[in-house]
Amino acid sequence: QVQLVESGGGLVQAGGSLRLSCAASGRTFSSYALGWFRQSPGKEREIVAAIAGTGRSTYYAGSVKGRFTISRDNAKNTVYLQMNTLKAEDTAVYYCGARSRAQSIAVAPRAWYDYWGQGTQVTVSS
DSSP, X not given: OOOEEEEOOEEEETTOXXXXXXXXXXXXXXXXXXXXXEEOTTSOOEEEEEEXXXXXXXXXXXXXXXXXXXXXXXXXXXXXXXXXXXXXXGOEEEEEEEEOTTTTSSXXXXXXXXXXXXXXXXXXXX
């Protein structure tokens, strides 16, 4: 069982930055690939970025590539999402997910994720 707790969300002006953190419980953190997803009202949850268990492989959605950076610290059981040059369309609830299936690769279907955090709200004002 893995428990995920996100933090770092908030209100920021367009062009600003935020760093999200997701702290995980458990002793096998490096055995899980991790992903950041987001969901806006009326929309499906979509992948933002993902990182393999070793951290050597990453994936970014086209809409955030070049602006967001995902990283993980396996010693601290934490995954981060650095978000720069934020836009109004980045406004959403951001969720952290973990999966053990195919953990050596970054990108995978949302359905493969076993555990989810409670989400953290990010609001970007224009």
